[in-house]
Amino acid sequence: MTDALHTPAAVTLTSFRDAMARLGAAVHVVTSDGPGGRAGFTATAVCSVTDSPPTLIVCLNRNASAYPAVVANGVLCVNTLAGGQAGISNTFGGKTPMAERFAAGTWSTLETGAPVLEGAIAHFDCQITERTAVGTHDVLLCQVVAIHSDTAAPGLLYLDRAYHALHGG
Amino acid sequence: MTDALHTPAAVTLTSFRDAMARLGAAVHVVTSDGPGGRAGFTATAVCSVTDSPPTLIVCLNRNASAYPAVVANGVLCVNTLAGGQAGISNTFGGKTPMAERFAAGTWSTLETGAPVLEGAIAHFDCQITERTAVGTHDVLLCQVVAIHSDTAAPGLLYLDRAYHALHGG
Numbered sequence: 001m002t003d004a005l006h007t008p009a010a011v012t013l014t015s016f017r018d019a020m021a022r023l024g025a026a027v028h029v030v031t032s033d034g035p036g037g038r039a040g041f042t043a044t045a046v047c048s049v050t051d052s053p054p055t056l057i058v059c060l061n062r063n064a065s066a067y068p069a070v071v072a073n074g075v076l077c078v079n080t081l082a083g084g085q086a087g088i089s090n091t092f093g094g095k096t097p098m099a100e101r102f103a104a105g106t107w108s109t110l111e112t113g114a115p116v117l118e119g120a121i122a123h124f125d126c127q128i129t130e131r132t133a134v135g136t137h138d139v140l141l142c143q144v145v146a147i148h149s150d151t152a153a154p155g156l157l158y159l160d161r162a163y164h165a166l167h168g169g
Numbered sequence: 170m171t172d173a174l175h176t177p178a179a180v181t182l183t184s185f186r187d188a189m190a191r192l193g194a195a196v197h198v199v200t201s202d203g204p205g206g207r208a209g210f211t212a213t214a215v216c217s218v219t220d221s222p223p224t225l226i227v228c229l230n231r232n233a234s235a236y237p238a239v240v241a242n243g244v245l246c247v248n249t250l251a252g253g254q255a256g257i258s259n260t261f262g263g264k265t266p267m268a269e270r271f272a273a274g275t276w277s278t279l280e281t282g283a284p285v286l287e288g289a290i291a292h293f294d295c296q297i298t299e300r301t302a303v304g305t306h307d308v309l310l311c312q313v314v315a316i317h318s319d320t321a322a323p324g325l326l327y328l329d330r331a332y333h334a335l336h337g338g
Contacts, residue, residue: 011223011313011314011315011316013220013221013223015316015318016220016223016313016316017220018318018320019249019291019292019293019316019317019318020217020220020291021337022249022290022291022318022319022320022324022337023195023215023217023249023291023324024193024194024195024324024326024335024337025193025194025195025216026192026193026194044216044217045216045217045218046192046216047194047213047214047215047216047226047228048189048192048213048214048228049214049228049303049304049306049308050228050303050304050305050306051182051185051186051189051304051305052182052304052305053304054180054182054185055303055304057216057226057228057308059216059217059218059219059226061219080188080191080192121191122188122189122191122192123188124188132301134218134219134224134310135218135219135220135221135222135224136219136220136221137218137219139218139226139308141303144180144185145180146180147180147184147185147188148188149184149187149188149191150191151187151191155191155192155193155328157193157326157328157335159324159326159335159337160337161337162337164335164337166193166326166328166333166335168190168191168193168328168329168330168331168333
């Protein structure tokens with residue numbers, strides 16, 4: 001089932017990561033607050049499932065420092081970053097303690113109480129309605145209960161292991 | 170739980186779609202072949218779940234013309250488009266009959282027999298391992314069984330309802 005155009009390779013971690021690096025994606029800071037405390041992490045593995053009802057998927061590593069709080073709180077906000085927000089992406093994507101992460105931004109809330117990042121180009125405030133383990137990660141089904149978007153700023157994209165500010169329109 | 174920075178809006182179809190338009194995403198032609206016949210559709214709702222084992226999520230509308238074939242075949246290939254492939258994205262995203270869609274590209278196969286598009290910048294050839302209905306769509310868990318990527322060409326991104334060729338690196 002193969003031909004001369006493509007050399008099939010065993011699917012190694014390296015080949016999977018190299019191919020995923022070619023898949024450009026928006027960058028998000030995903031936040032949560034509630035009985036489990038305030039927590040947040042950087043994610044590109046976010047996608048829309050359906051608009052009836054408005055639902056996103058967010059994938060979260062069960063070893064992530066934010067994981068216990070997100071699960072305990074049962075809510076999250078997807079803050080889609082603007083072109084100028086690579087710095088806060090790095091802060092929430094690293095080993096920085098939670099309190100220091102949140103010191104890097106200005107926050108408000110919408111409906112659930114999950115932190116809403118000022119300057120992000122879209123905010124999806126969500127109730128987590130289902131959680132399914134797949135390998136190392138949990139797939140979170142997130143129903144959007146409040147929403148906000150800004151039409152002006154460029155988006156922050158991640159492609160080939162580098163940030164890019166992309167102007168739409 | 171709201172403040173002056175953000176005016177919460179009811180989550181309408183329009184507000185959800187407007188906010189999702191701000192979320193830049195790679196564009197893929199997802200294909201399938203087997204007992205259900207050859208079929209394909211354009212998708213941006215693709216994301217990586219875990220690399221252990223290498224797994225993607227693909228979201229597919231149950232009303233899509235490709236749906237019955239994809240389900241019957243149990244395999245698919247995610248072809249991540251290059252910057253110059255907006256034309257084939259439109260062909261696979263519209264009402265074009267399947268035979269005409271495939272006439273718009275050159276195809277090979279990897280392991281599963283799902284069509285592999287020449288010129289795409291990454292190919293994820295997958296077995297569908299799980300299928301879950303969420304609203305109008307099915308969430309397909311797809312285990313990657315063969316992979317191919319090309320490091321040279323820019324990627325095709327969709328942001329603010331328009332195509333953009335994005336150079337990485």
